[in-house]
Amino acid sequence: MALREVERAGARYTWTNKRLRPTQCVLDRVLVSPIWEAAFPLCSLTTITRVGSDHSPLLLSSGEDAPICQSRFFFQTWWLGVPGFGDLMREKIRGFIFDHGPHRCSVETWQYVSRNSRQFLKGWGANLGKEKRDFRTNLLRQLEELDRMADANGLDEEGWGLRYFLEDQLVALDRVDEEYWRQRSRTQWTLKGDSCTAYFQAIANGRKRKCSIPRLITDVGEVEEPRALMEHIYQFYQGLMGAKGEERVFALGTDLWGEDQKISDEENWGVEVAFTALELDEVLASMKPDSAPGPNGFRSCSSSDSGES
Known part of the structure:
Protein backbone atom coordinates (compact mmCIF):
# COMPACT_ATOMS: atom_id res chain seq x y z
CA MET A 1 0.00 0.00 0.00
CA ALA A 2 3.10 2.27 0.04
CA LEU A 3 2.31 3.63 3.50
CA ARG A 4 4.74 5.94 5.26
CA GLU A 5 5.19 6.54 8.97
CA VAL A 6 4.81 10.11 10.13
CA GLU A 7 7.84 11.33 12.08
CA ARG A 8 6.94 11.67 15.75
CA ALA A 9 8.10 14.39 18.15
CA GLY A 10 8.07 14.18 21.93
CA ALA A 11 8.54 11.08 24.10
CA ARG A 12 10.78 8.34 22.75
CA TYR A 13 8.42 5.47 23.67
CA THR A 14 4.64 5.19 23.44
CA TRP A 15 3.96 2.25 25.79
CA THR A 16 5.13 1.15 29.23
CA ASN A 17 4.03 -1.55 31.67
CA LYS A 18 4.03 1.00 34.50
CA ARG A 19 6.47 -0.86 36.73
CA LEU A 20 9.25 0.51 38.91
CA ARG A 21 11.63 -0.92 36.34
CA PRO A 22 9.35 -0.54 33.35
CA THR A 23 9.53 -2.14 29.97
CA GLN A 24 9.11 0.52 27.30
CA CYS A 25 8.66 0.27 23.57
CA VAL A 26 7.02 1.93 20.59
CA LEU A 27 3.65 0.29 19.92
CA ASP A 28 1.71 3.24 18.55
CA ARG A 29 2.47 4.62 15.11
CA VAL A 30 0.69 6.70 12.48
CA LEU A 31 0.90 5.53 8.87
CA VAL A 32 -0.38 7.62 5.98
CA SER A 33 -0.75 7.05 2.26
CA PRO A 34 0.98 9.27 -0.33
CA ILE A 35 -2.39 10.70 -1.38
CA TRP A 36 -3.25 11.75 2.18
CA GLU A 37 0.21 13.20 2.74
CA ALA A 38 -0.01 15.16 -0.50
CA ALA A 39 -3.31 16.62 0.72
CA PHE A 40 -1.77 17.57 4.10
CA PRO A 41 1.96 18.22 3.44
CA LEU A 42 2.45 20.10 6.73
CA CYS A 43 1.11 17.34 8.97
CA SER A 44 2.95 16.62 12.22
CA LEU A 45 2.74 14.06 15.00
CA THR A 46 3.35 14.81 18.68
CA THR A 47 3.36 12.53 21.71
CA ILE A 48 1.23 13.86 24.59
CA THR A 49 2.04 13.22 28.22
CA ARG A 50 0.63 9.88 29.33
CA VAL A 51 -1.94 10.12 32.17
CA GLY A 52 -3.98 7.18 33.49
CA SER A 53 -2.96 4.77 30.75
CA ASP A 54 0.00 2.66 29.71
CA HIS A 55 -0.13 4.22 26.23
CA SER A 56 0.96 7.76 25.42
CA PRO A 57 -1.63 9.60 23.34
CA LEU A 58 -0.54 10.75 19.89
CA LEU A 59 -1.74 14.07 18.51
CA LEU A 60 -1.83 14.24 14.71
CA SER A 61 -2.06 17.74 13.26
CA SER A 62 -2.88 18.34 9.62
CA GLY A 63 -0.94 21.62 9.69
CA GLU A 64 -3.88 23.65 8.45
CA ASP A 65 -3.88 25.75 11.61
CA ALA A 66 -0.46 27.18 10.74
CA PRO A 67 -0.36 30.99 10.45
CA ILE A 68 -0.71 32.34 6.94
CA CYS A 69 2.40 34.19 5.82
CA GLN A 70 2.16 37.33 3.78
CA SER A 71 2.96 36.99 0.10
CA ARG A 72 6.46 38.00 -0.94
CA PHE A 73 7.12 41.05 -3.07
CA PHE A 74 8.18 40.50 -6.68
CA PHE A 75 9.02 43.25 -9.14
CA GLN A 76 6.94 42.67 -12.27
CA THR A 187 11.18 31.47 -10.56
CA GLN A 188 11.59 27.76 -9.94
CA TRP A 189 10.25 26.51 -6.65
CA THR A 190 11.49 22.93 -7.20
CA LEU A 191 14.87 21.67 -8.30
CA LYS A 192 15.45 20.92 -11.98
CA GLY A 193 15.02 17.28 -12.89
CA ASP A 194 12.83 16.35 -9.90
CA SER A 195 9.53 14.92 -11.08
CA CYS A 196 6.53 16.13 -9.09
CA THR A 197 5.37 12.64 -8.13
CA ALA A 198 3.66 11.44 -4.96
CA TYR A 199 6.85 9.62 -3.94
CA PHE A 200 8.96 12.77 -4.36
CA GLN A 201 6.46 14.84 -2.34
CA ALA A 202 6.40 12.20 0.41
CA ILE A 203 10.20 12.14 0.68
CA ALA A 204 10.41 15.96 0.64
CA ASN A 205 7.73 16.31 3.31
CA GLY A 206 9.39 13.65 5.44
CA ARG A 207 12.72 15.47 5.27
CA LYS A 208 11.03 18.76 6.11
CA ARG A 209 9.43 17.31 9.23
CA LYS A 210 12.68 15.61 10.19
CA CYS A 211 14.59 18.90 9.97
CA SER A 212 11.93 20.92 11.79
CA ILE A 213 12.36 21.89 15.46
CA PRO A 214 8.95 21.59 17.14
CA ARG A 215 10.31 22.11 20.67
CA LEU A 216 13.48 22.72 22.66
CA ILE A 217 14.46 22.04 26.26
CA THR A 218 16.09 25.18 27.69
CA ASP A 219 17.30 26.31 31.10
CA VAL A 220 13.82 27.66 31.85
CA GLY A 221 11.98 24.56 30.67
CA GLU A 222 10.48 23.25 27.43
CA VAL A 223 9.76 25.78 24.66
CA GLU A 224 7.17 25.06 21.95
CA GLU A 225 5.80 28.45 20.86
CA PRO A 226 7.36 29.40 17.46
CA ARG A 227 8.21 32.97 18.48
CA ALA A 228 9.85 31.78 21.72
CA LEU A 229 11.81 29.16 19.74
CA MET A 230 13.14 31.81 17.35
CA GLU A 231 14.10 34.10 20.23
CA HIS A 232 15.93 31.30 22.07
CA ILE A 233 17.85 30.20 18.94
CA TYR A 234 18.81 33.79 18.13
CA GLN A 235 20.09 34.47 21.65
CA PHE A 236 22.00 31.17 21.66
CA TYR A 237 23.93 31.92 18.49
CA GLN A 238 24.42 35.54 19.51
CA GLY A 239 26.17 34.33 22.64
CA LEU A 240 27.98 31.57 20.74
CA MET A 241 29.58 33.77 18.12
CA GLY A 242 28.63 37.30 19.10
CA ALA A 243 30.38 40.48 18.07
CA LYS A 244 32.95 42.30 20.18
CA GLY A 245 31.55 43.37 23.53
CA GLU A 246 28.94 40.59 23.60
CA GLU A 247 29.13 37.61 25.93
CA ARG A 248 30.57 34.56 24.16
CA VAL A 249 30.65 30.91 25.08
CA PHE A 250 32.81 30.02 22.07
CA ALA A 251 35.96 31.69 20.78
CA LEU A 252 38.77 30.76 18.41
CA GLY A 253 42.18 30.16 19.89
CA THR A 254 44.83 32.80 19.24
CA ASP A 255 47.22 30.14 17.92
CA LEU A 256 44.68 28.50 15.58
CA TRP A 257 46.38 29.90 12.45
CA GLY A 258 50.03 30.62 11.83
CA GLU A 259 51.32 34.05 10.93
CA ASP A 260 51.67 33.09 7.26
CA GLN A 261 47.99 32.06 7.18
CA LYS A 262 46.65 35.34 8.54
CA ILE A 263 45.74 38.29 6.33
CA SER A 264 47.68 41.49 6.70
CA ASP A 265 46.28 44.83 7.89
CA GLU A 266 46.34 46.10 4.30
CA GLU A 267 44.37 43.07 3.06
CA ASN A 268 41.91 43.45 5.91
CA TRP A 269 41.43 47.12 5.06
CA GLY A 270 40.75 46.19 1.43
Missing part, protein backbone atom coordinates in the same frame (compact mmCIF):
# COMPACT_ATOMS: atom_id res chain seq x y z
CA THR A 77 8.66 43.51 -15.55
CA TRP A 78 5.39 44.56 -17.20
CA TRP A 79 5.37 47.55 -14.85
CA LEU A 80 8.13 48.99 -17.05
CA GLY A 81 5.56 49.30 -19.84
CA VAL A 82 3.11 51.35 -17.74
CA PRO A 83 3.11 54.97 -19.01
CA GLY A 84 4.96 57.26 -16.61
CA PHE A 85 6.42 54.44 -14.50
CA GLY A 86 10.05 55.42 -15.17
CA ASP A 87 9.48 59.06 -14.24
CA LEU A 88 7.55 58.02 -11.14
CA MET A 89 10.36 55.75 -9.92
CA ARG A 90 13.06 58.33 -10.62
CA GLU A 91 11.18 60.88 -8.53
CA LYS A 92 10.64 58.38 -5.71
CA ILE A 93 14.28 57.21 -5.68
CA ARG A 94 15.57 60.80 -5.63
CA GLY A 95 13.28 61.48 -2.68
CA PHE A 96 14.50 58.38 -0.82
CA ILE A 97 18.15 59.35 -1.39
CA PHE A 98 17.48 62.90 -0.17
CA ASP A 99 15.69 61.63 2.96
CA HIS A 100 18.51 59.19 3.74
CA GLY A 101 21.16 61.89 3.62
CA PRO A 102 24.32 62.27 1.55
CA HIS A 103 26.79 61.19 4.25
CA ARG A 104 26.14 57.46 3.96
CA CYS A 105 28.00 54.72 2.10
CA SER A 106 26.65 53.36 -1.17
CA VAL A 107 25.55 50.03 0.31
CA GLU A 108 23.53 51.67 3.10
CA THR A 109 21.91 54.01 0.59
CA TRP A 110 21.10 51.09 -1.70
CA GLN A 111 19.49 49.11 1.14
CA TYR A 112 17.45 52.12 2.27
CA VAL A 113 16.24 52.86 -1.27
CA SER A 114 15.42 49.18 -1.92
CA ARG A 115 13.43 48.84 1.30
CA ASN A 116 11.35 51.97 0.70
CA SER A 117 10.91 51.24 -3.00
CA ARG A 118 9.64 47.77 -2.16
CA GLN A 119 7.06 49.17 0.26
CA PHE A 120 5.93 51.77 -2.27
CA LEU A 121 5.70 49.35 -5.20
CA LYS A 122 3.80 46.76 -3.18
CA GLY A 123 0.95 49.20 -2.56
CA TRP A 124 1.22 50.80 -5.98
CA GLY A 125 1.14 47.43 -7.73
CA ALA A 126 -1.93 46.30 -5.77
CA ASN A 127 -3.83 49.45 -6.75
CA LEU A 128 -2.60 49.14 -10.32
CA GLY A 129 -3.83 45.57 -10.50
CA LYS A 130 -7.30 46.61 -9.37
CA GLU A 131 -7.45 49.37 -11.95
CA LYS A 132 -6.28 46.92 -14.60
CA ARG A 133 -8.96 44.37 -13.69
CA ASP A 134 -11.67 47.02 -13.68
CA PHE A 135 -10.43 48.34 -17.02
CA ARG A 136 -10.46 44.85 -18.54
CA THR A 137 -13.97 44.18 -17.23
CA ASN A 138 -15.17 47.44 -18.73
CA LEU A 139 -13.62 46.58 -22.10
CA LEU A 140 -15.26 43.17 -22.13
CA ARG A 141 -18.61 44.70 -21.25
CA GLN A 142 -18.35 47.15 -24.15
CA LEU A 143 -17.34 44.40 -26.55
CA GLU A 144 -20.28 42.22 -25.48
CA GLU A 145 -22.64 45.13 -26.00
CA LEU A 146 -21.24 45.83 -29.47
CA ASP A 147 -21.52 42.15 -30.39
CA ARG A 148 -25.17 42.09 -29.32
CA MET A 149 -25.82 45.17 -31.42
CA ALA A 150 -24.03 43.57 -34.37
CA ASP A 151 -26.16 40.41 -34.06
CA ALA A 152 -29.39 42.39 -33.78
CA ASN A 153 -29.08 45.30 -36.20
CA GLY A 154 -25.52 45.26 -37.50
CA LEU A 155 -22.78 47.87 -37.04
CA ASP A 156 -21.61 50.67 -39.27
CA GLU A 157 -17.95 51.38 -40.04
CA GLU A 158 -17.59 53.58 -36.98
CA GLY A 159 -19.07 50.87 -34.77
CA TRP A 160 -16.76 48.17 -36.17
CA GLY A 161 -13.78 50.50 -35.84
CA LEU A 162 -14.64 51.02 -32.19
CA ARG A 163 -15.01 47.28 -31.75
CA TYR A 164 -11.57 46.57 -33.24
CA PHE A 165 -10.02 49.34 -31.19
CA LEU A 166 -11.37 47.82 -27.97
CA GLU A 167 -10.22 44.38 -29.09
CA ASP A 168 -6.68 45.66 -29.67
CA GLN A 169 -6.62 47.02 -26.15
CA LEU A 170 -7.61 43.62 -24.78
CA VAL A 171 -4.87 41.96 -26.85
CA ALA A 172 -2.34 44.39 -25.37
CA LEU A 173 -3.50 43.45 -21.88
CA ASP A 174 -3.11 39.76 -22.76
CA ARG A 175 0.49 40.39 -23.84
CA VAL A 176 1.16 42.00 -20.48
CA ASP A 177 -0.29 38.95 -18.71
CA GLU A 178 1.80 36.66 -20.89
CA GLU A 179 4.97 38.52 -19.87
CA TYR A 180 3.93 38.31 -16.23
CA TRP A 181 3.51 34.52 -16.29
CA ARG A 182 6.67 34.05 -18.36
CA GLN A 183 8.65 35.78 -15.62
CA ARG A 184 6.88 33.82 -12.89
CA SER A 185 7.76 30.55 -14.63
CA ARG A 186 11.47 31.41 -14.34
CA VAL A 271 38.05 43.75 2.49
CA GLU A 272 36.31 46.35 4.67
CA VAL A 273 36.26 49.10 2.02
CA ALA A 274 32.67 50.03 1.17
CA PHE A 275 31.35 49.42 -2.34
CA THR A 276 31.18 52.47 -4.57
CA ALA A 277 28.21 53.48 -6.69
CA LEU A 278 30.25 52.68 -9.84
CA GLU A 279 30.92 49.13 -8.64
CA LEU A 280 27.23 48.60 -7.91
CA ASP A 281 26.33 49.88 -11.39
CA GLU A 282 28.82 47.50 -13.00
CA VAL A 283 27.36 44.51 -11.13
CA LEU A 284 23.79 45.45 -12.08
CA ALA A 285 24.75 45.99 -15.72
CA SER A 286 26.36 42.52 -15.91
CA MET A 287 23.18 40.75 -14.73
CA LYS A 288 20.69 39.17 -17.12
CA PRO A 289 17.55 41.33 -17.52
CA ASP A 290 15.14 38.38 -17.25
CA SER A 291 16.81 36.66 -14.30
CA ALA A 292 14.80 35.49 -11.30
CA PRO A 293 14.30 38.09 -8.52
CA GLY A 294 16.63 38.23 -5.54
CA PRO A 295 15.69 37.99 -1.85
CA ASN A 296 14.44 41.60 -1.90
CA GLY A 297 12.02 40.86 -4.76
CA PHE A 298 13.74 43.10 -7.32
CA ARG A 299 15.04 42.02 -10.71
CA SER A 300 18.10 43.53 -12.34
CA CYS A 301 16.00 45.27 -15.00
CA SER A 302 14.12 47.17 -12.30
CA SER A 303 17.35 48.95 -11.31
CA SER A 304 18.86 49.43 -14.75
CA ASP A 305 15.68 50.85 -16.26
CA SER A 306 15.00 53.22 -13.36
CA GLY A 307 17.93 55.38 -14.40
CA GLU A 308 19.23 55.74 -10.84
CA SER A 309 22.27 54.30 -9.05
Whole structure:
Protein backbone atom coordinates (compact mmCIF):
# COMPACT_ATOMS: atom_id res chain seq x y z
CA MET A 1 0.00 0.00 0.00
CA ALA A 2 3.10 2.27 0.04
CA LEU A 3 2.31 3.63 3.50
CA ARG A 4 4.74 5.94 5.26
CA GLU A 5 5.19 6.54 8.97
CA VAL A 6 4.81 10.11 10.13
CA GLU A 7 7.84 11.33 12.08
CA ARG A 8 6.94 11.67 15.75
CA ALA A 9 8.10 14.39 18.15
CA GLY A 10 8.07 14.18 21.93
CA ALA A 11 8.54 11.08 24.10
CA ARG A 12 10.78 8.34 22.75
CA TYR A 13 8.42 5.47 23.67
CA THR A 14 4.64 5.19 23.44
CA TRP A 15 3.96 2.25 25.79
CA THR A 16 5.13 1.15 29.23
CA ASN A 17 4.03 -1.55 31.67
CA LYS A 18 4.03 1.00 34.50
CA ARG A 19 6.47 -0.86 36.73
CA LEU A 20 9.25 0.51 38.91
CA ARG A 21 11.63 -0.92 36.34
CA PRO A 22 9.35 -0.54 33.35
CA THR A 23 9.53 -2.14 29.97
CA GLN A 24 9.11 0.52 27.30
CA CYS A 25 8.66 0.27 23.57
CA VAL A 26 7.02 1.93 20.59
CA LEU A 27 3.65 0.29 19.92
CA ASP A 28 1.71 3.24 18.55
CA ARG A 29 2.47 4.62 15.11
CA VAL A 30 0.69 6.70 12.48
CA LEU A 31 0.90 5.53 8.87
CA VAL A 32 -0.38 7.62 5.98
CA SER A 33 -0.75 7.05 2.26
CA PRO A 34 0.98 9.27 -0.33
CA ILE A 35 -2.39 10.70 -1.38
CA TRP A 36 -3.25 11.75 2.18
CA GLU A 37 0.21 13.20 2.74
CA ALA A 38 -0.01 15.16 -0.50
CA ALA A 39 -3.31 16.62 0.72
CA PHE A 40 -1.77 17.57 4.10
CA PRO A 41 1.96 18.22 3.44
CA LEU A 42 2.45 20.10 6.73
CA CYS A 43 1.11 17.34 8.97
CA SER A 44 2.95 16.62 12.22
CA LEU A 45 2.74 14.06 15.00
CA THR A 46 3.35 14.81 18.68
CA THR A 47 3.36 12.53 21.71
CA ILE A 48 1.23 13.86 24.59
CA THR A 49 2.04 13.22 28.22
CA ARG A 50 0.63 9.88 29.33
CA VAL A 51 -1.94 10.12 32.17
CA GLY A 52 -3.98 7.18 33.49
CA SER A 53 -2.96 4.77 30.75
CA ASP A 54 0.00 2.66 29.71
CA HIS A 55 -0.13 4.22 26.23
CA SER A 56 0.96 7.76 25.42
CA PRO A 57 -1.63 9.60 23.34
CA LEU A 58 -0.54 10.75 19.89
CA LEU A 59 -1.74 14.07 18.51
CA LEU A 60 -1.83 14.24 14.71
CA SER A 61 -2.06 17.74 13.26
CA SER A 62 -2.88 18.34 9.62
CA GLY A 63 -0.94 21.62 9.69
CA GLU A 64 -3.88 23.65 8.45
CA ASP A 65 -3.88 25.75 11.61
CA ALA A 66 -0.46 27.18 10.74
CA PRO A 67 -0.36 30.99 10.45
CA ILE A 68 -0.71 32.34 6.94
CA CYS A 69 2.40 34.19 5.82
CA GLN A 70 2.16 37.33 3.78
CA SER A 71 2.96 36.99 0.10
CA ARG A 72 6.46 38.00 -0.94
CA PHE A 73 7.12 41.05 -3.07
CA PHE A 74 8.18 40.50 -6.68
CA PHE A 75 9.02 43.25 -9.14
CA GLN A 76 6.94 42.67 -12.27
CA THR A 77 8.66 43.51 -15.55
CA TRP A 78 5.39 44.56 -17.20
CA TRP A 79 5.37 47.55 -14.85
CA LEU A 80 8.13 48.99 -17.05
CA GLY A 81 5.56 49.30 -19.84
CA VAL A 82 3.11 51.35 -17.74
CA PRO A 83 3.11 54.97 -19.01
CA GLY A 84 4.96 57.26 -16.61
CA PHE A 85 6.42 54.44 -14.50
CA GLY A 86 10.05 55.42 -15.17
CA ASP A 87 9.48 59.06 -14.24
CA LEU A 88 7.55 58.02 -11.14
CA MET A 89 10.36 55.75 -9.92
CA ARG A 90 13.06 58.33 -10.62
CA GLU A 91 11.18 60.88 -8.53
CA LYS A 92 10.64 58.38 -5.71
CA ILE A 93 14.28 57.21 -5.68
CA ARG A 94 15.57 60.80 -5.63
CA GLY A 95 13.28 61.48 -2.68
CA PHE A 96 14.50 58.38 -0.82
CA ILE A 97 18.15 59.35 -1.39
CA PHE A 98 17.48 62.90 -0.17
CA ASP A 99 15.69 61.63 2.96
CA HIS A 100 18.51 59.19 3.74
CA GLY A 101 21.16 61.89 3.62
CA PRO A 102 24.32 62.27 1.55
CA HIS A 103 26.79 61.19 4.25
CA ARG A 104 26.14 57.46 3.96
CA CYS A 105 28.00 54.72 2.10
CA SER A 106 26.65 53.36 -1.17
CA VAL A 107 25.55 50.03 0.31
CA GLU A 108 23.53 51.67 3.10
CA THR A 109 21.91 54.01 0.59
CA TRP A 110 21.10 51.09 -1.70
CA GLN A 111 19.49 49.11 1.14
CA TYR A 112 17.45 52.12 2.27
CA VAL A 113 16.24 52.86 -1.27
CA SER A 114 15.42 49.18 -1.92
CA ARG A 115 13.43 48.84 1.30
CA ASN A 116 11.35 51.97 0.70
CA SER A 117 10.91 51.24 -3.00
CA ARG A 118 9.64 47.77 -2.16
CA GLN A 119 7.06 49.17 0.26
CA PHE A 120 5.93 51.77 -2.27
CA LEU A 121 5.70 49.35 -5.20
CA LYS A 122 3.80 46.76 -3.18
CA GLY A 123 0.95 49.20 -2.56
CA TRP A 124 1.22 50.80 -5.98
CA GLY A 125 1.14 47.43 -7.73
CA ALA A 126 -1.93 46.30 -5.77
CA ASN A 127 -3.83 49.45 -6.75
CA LEU A 128 -2.60 49.14 -10.32
CA GLY A 129 -3.83 45.57 -10.50
CA LYS A 130 -7.30 46.61 -9.37
CA GLU A 131 -7.45 49.37 -11.95
CA LYS A 132 -6.28 46.92 -14.60
CA ARG A 133 -8.96 44.37 -13.69
CA ASP A 134 -11.67 47.02 -13.68
CA PHE A 135 -10.43 48.34 -17.02
CA ARG A 136 -10.46 44.85 -18.54
CA THR A 137 -13.97 44.18 -17.23
CA ASN A 138 -15.17 47.44 -18.73
CA LEU A 139 -13.62 46.58 -22.10
CA LEU A 140 -15.26 43.17 -22.13
CA ARG A 141 -18.61 44.70 -21.25
CA GLN A 142 -18.35 47.15 -24.15
CA LEU A 143 -17.34 44.40 -26.55
CA GLU A 144 -20.28 42.22 -25.48
CA GLU A 145 -22.64 45.13 -26.00
CA LEU A 146 -21.24 45.83 -29.47
CA ASP A 147 -21.52 42.15 -30.39
CA ARG A 148 -25.17 42.09 -29.32
CA MET A 149 -25.82 45.17 -31.42
CA ALA A 150 -24.03 43.57 -34.37
CA ASP A 151 -26.16 40.41 -34.06
CA ALA A 152 -29.39 42.39 -33.78
CA ASN A 153 -29.08 45.30 -36.20
CA GLY A 154 -25.52 45.26 -37.50
CA LEU A 155 -22.78 47.87 -37.04
CA ASP A 156 -21.61 50.67 -39.27
CA GLU A 157 -17.95 51.38 -40.04
CA GLU A 158 -17.59 53.58 -36.98
CA GLY A 159 -19.07 50.87 -34.77
CA TRP A 160 -16.76 48.17 -36.17
CA GLY A 161 -13.78 50.50 -35.84
CA LEU A 162 -14.64 51.02 -32.19
CA ARG A 163 -15.01 47.28 -31.75
CA TYR A 164 -11.57 46.57 -33.24
CA PHE A 165 -10.02 49.34 -31.19
CA LEU A 166 -11.37 47.82 -27.97
CA GLU A 167 -10.22 44.38 -29.09
CA ASP A 168 -6.68 45.66 -29.67
CA GLN A 169 -6.62 47.02 -26.15
CA LEU A 170 -7.61 43.62 -24.78
CA VAL A 171 -4.87 41.96 -26.85
CA ALA A 172 -2.34 44.39 -25.37
CA LEU A 173 -3.50 43.45 -21.88
CA ASP A 174 -3.11 39.76 -22.76
CA ARG A 175 0.49 40.39 -23.84
CA VAL A 176 1.16 42.00 -20.48
CA ASP A 177 -0.29 38.95 -18.71
CA GLU A 178 1.80 36.66 -20.89
CA GLU A 179 4.97 38.52 -19.87
CA TYR A 180 3.93 38.31 -16.23
CA TRP A 181 3.51 34.52 -16.29
CA ARG A 182 6.67 34.05 -18.36
CA GLN A 183 8.65 35.78 -15.62
CA ARG A 184 6.88 33.82 -12.89
CA SER A 185 7.76 30.55 -14.63
CA ARG A 186 11.47 31.41 -14.34
CA THR A 187 11.18 31.47 -10.56
CA GLN A 188 11.59 27.76 -9.94
CA TRP A 189 10.25 26.51 -6.65
CA THR A 190 11.49 22.93 -7.20
CA LEU A 191 14.87 21.67 -8.30
CA LYS A 192 15.45 20.92 -11.98
CA GLY A 193 15.02 17.28 -12.89
CA ASP A 194 12.83 16.35 -9.90
CA SER A 195 9.53 14.92 -11.08
CA CYS A 196 6.53 16.13 -9.09
CA THR A 197 5.37 12.64 -8.13
CA ALA A 198 3.66 11.44 -4.96
CA TYR A 199 6.85 9.62 -3.94
CA PHE A 200 8.96 12.77 -4.36
CA GLN A 201 6.46 14.84 -2.34
CA ALA A 202 6.40 12.20 0.41
CA ILE A 203 10.20 12.14 0.68
CA ALA A 204 10.41 15.96 0.64
CA ASN A 205 7.73 16.31 3.31
CA GLY A 206 9.39 13.65 5.44
CA ARG A 207 12.72 15.47 5.27
CA LYS A 208 11.03 18.76 6.11
CA ARG A 209 9.43 17.31 9.23
CA LYS A 210 12.68 15.61 10.19
CA CYS A 211 14.59 18.90 9.97
CA SER A 212 11.93 20.92 11.79
CA ILE A 213 12.36 21.89 15.46
CA PRO A 214 8.95 21.59 17.14
CA ARG A 215 10.31 22.11 20.67
CA LEU A 216 13.48 22.72 22.66
CA ILE A 217 14.46 22.04 26.26
CA THR A 218 16.09 25.18 27.69
CA ASP A 219 17.30 26.31 31.10
CA VAL A 220 13.82 27.66 31.85
CA GLY A 221 11.98 24.56 30.67
CA GLU A 222 10.48 23.25 27.43
CA VAL A 223 9.76 25.78 24.66
CA GLU A 224 7.17 25.06 21.95
CA GLU A 225 5.80 28.45 20.86
CA PRO A 226 7.36 29.40 17.46
CA ARG A 227 8.21 32.97 18.48
CA ALA A 228 9.85 31.78 21.72
CA LEU A 229 11.81 29.16 19.74
CA MET A 230 13.14 31.81 17.35
CA GLU A 231 14.10 34.10 20.23
CA HIS A 232 15.93 31.30 22.07
CA ILE A 233 17.85 30.20 18.94
CA TYR A 234 18.81 33.79 18.13
CA GLN A 235 20.09 34.47 21.65
CA PHE A 236 22.00 31.17 21.66
CA TYR A 237 23.93 31.92 18.49
CA GLN A 238 24.42 35.54 19.51
CA GLY A 239 26.17 34.33 22.64
CA LEU A 240 27.98 31.57 20.74
CA MET A 241 29.58 33.77 18.12
CA GLY A 242 28.63 37.30 19.10
CA ALA A 243 30.38 40.48 18.07
CA LYS A 244 32.95 42.30 20.18
CA GLY A 245 31.55 43.37 23.53
CA GLU A 246 28.94 40.59 23.60
CA GLU A 247 29.13 37.61 25.93
CA ARG A 248 30.57 34.56 24.16
CA VAL A 249 30.65 30.91 25.08
CA PHE A 250 32.81 30.02 22.07
CA ALA A 251 35.96 31.69 20.78
CA LEU A 252 38.77 30.76 18.41
CA GLY A 253 42.18 30.16 19.89
CA THR A 254 44.83 32.80 19.24
CA ASP A 255 47.22 30.14 17.92
CA LEU A 256 44.68 28.50 15.58
CA TRP A 257 46.38 29.90 12.45
CA GLY A 258 50.03 30.62 11.83
CA GLU A 259 51.32 34.05 10.93
CA ASP A 260 51.67 33.09 7.26
CA GLN A 261 47.99 32.06 7.18
CA LYS A 262 46.65 35.34 8.54
CA ILE A 263 45.74 38.29 6.33
CA SER A 264 47.68 41.49 6.70
CA ASP A 265 46.28 44.83 7.89
CA GLU A 266 46.34 46.10 4.30
CA GLU A 267 44.37 43.07 3.06
CA ASN A 268 41.91 43.45 5.91
CA TRP A 269 41.43 47.12 5.06
CA GLY A 270 40.75 46.19 1.43
CA VAL A 271 38.05 43.75 2.49
CA GLU A 272 36.31 46.35 4.67
CA VAL A 273 36.26 49.10 2.02
CA ALA A 274 32.67 50.03 1.17
CA PHE A 275 31.35 49.42 -2.34
CA THR A 276 31.18 52.47 -4.57
CA ALA A 277 28.21 53.48 -6.69
CA LEU A 278 30.25 52.68 -9.84
CA GLU A 279 30.92 49.13 -8.64
CA LEU A 280 27.23 48.60 -7.91
CA ASP A 281 26.33 49.88 -11.39
CA GLU A 282 28.82 47.50 -13.00
CA VAL A 283 27.36 44.51 -11.13
CA LEU A 284 23.79 45.45 -12.08
CA ALA A 285 24.75 45.99 -15.72
CA SER A 286 26.36 42.52 -15.91
CA MET A 287 23.18 40.75 -14.73
CA LYS A 288 20.69 39.17 -17.12
CA PRO A 289 17.55 41.33 -17.52
CA ASP A 290 15.14 38.38 -17.25
CA SER A 291 16.81 36.66 -14.30
CA ALA A 292 14.80 35.49 -11.30
CA PRO A 293 14.30 38.09 -8.52
CA GLY A 294 16.63 38.23 -5.54
CA PRO A 295 15.69 37.99 -1.85
CA ASN A 296 14.44 41.60 -1.90
CA GLY A 297 12.02 40.86 -4.76
CA PHE A 298 13.74 43.10 -7.32
CA ARG A 299 15.04 42.02 -10.71
CA SER A 300 18.10 43.53 -12.34
CA CYS A 301 16.00 45.27 -15.00
CA SER A 302 14.12 47.17 -12.30
CA SER A 303 17.35 48.95 -11.31
CA SER A 304 18.86 49.43 -14.75
CA ASP A 305 15.68 50.85 -16.26
CA SER A 306 15.00 53.22 -13.36
CA GLY A 307 17.93 55.38 -14.40
CA GLU A 308 19.23 55.74 -10.84
CA SER A 309 22.27 54.30 -9.05
